[in-house]
Amino acid sequence: MRDKQIVDRLTSSFAGAGVDSDGALHSRLAALAERQGLLDVSYRTVDSPLGLLLLAATGEGLVRVAFSCEGHDAVLARLASDISPRILRNPRRLDDAAHQLDEYFAGNRRAFSVPIDLQLAHGFRRSVLEHLRRIPYGVTQSYATVARATGNPSAVRAAASACSHNPLPLVVPCHRVVRSDGTTGEYLGGPQAKRALLAMESAA
């Protein structure tokens, strides 16, 4: 037997499985890491009528929802630098959020009750998000109204920017804010996604 055959035999004989992100070893690692307080960000993906969504949560709550057009890998890399690189795929942690989103898209849910973590938004942007959370299902407001409600009537552009940088689209309903002339305005998931959401909510 030649050296290479011996090495090949060693390699194949001790090969294992279960380490891919759906595997038993991986799931157990994520569960243990969470239990031992070593996991700062858990994530999973979920199918939706607007395409695959990435959901990420800290110990505090849901911290990021991302559309696939944002590039999920890029979003995770940003979370690693903005929050912590201790990030693992850990679907169970996000079961509730995924379930509530399913219900929302099925027309069976009008408000989300999962805890959220707004640490990715600061200052004025954060106040805008706090306000957005109070805009009810099926209702729209203009960017000017949002600026006024946040105590800064002249900051219309900044309010629009806060909406288009919302780290938690859908759950914090920035899609309910439209331009004063009635056109939809920008959206992280693209203008078509925003129109689809508004149509869905007004039909319900």
Added chain:
Amino acid sequence: MTRSRDAALPPFEEIVAEHGLVVLRVCRALLGPADAADAWSETFLSALEAYPKLRPESSIRAWLVTIAHRKAIDQRRGAARRPQPLGDLPEIPAIDPASGGESSIDDDLRAALDALPAKQRGAVIYRYLADLSYAEVGELLESSATAARRSAADGIANLRKHFSKGART
């Protein structure tokens, strides 16, 4: 919440995806299948804990294999002081020893590998299964790169001898 000082570190998930199989192979060569699954989990838990402080220029594979090497030593000594018994957590799926990819570990090969002197066995595993450099293997085995190269060559030669003997019978 810890804020990373080094923006260049990728999400830990990428580390598991890229190196999970190599670490499992090393754990399985060092320990039996059931212990290997535990050693794999403990290796990545320790790595996850230390990860935010990892220097970006480090070789991640060598770092992980070093942790696995220490976990295996602990387990073989039966000295592993675990913060909680790994198997008994109710919500945590236990690992079926047959998973961890029981592709019929070759008993003959296992016996031959275990029969090697410790340095040769380590050198074969870390050089050929973990694909570390001889310098890295030397560091792990507390010897030089030259000595590691010799141990790996001797180990392979002994395995070859074992198998050519077996082939004749």
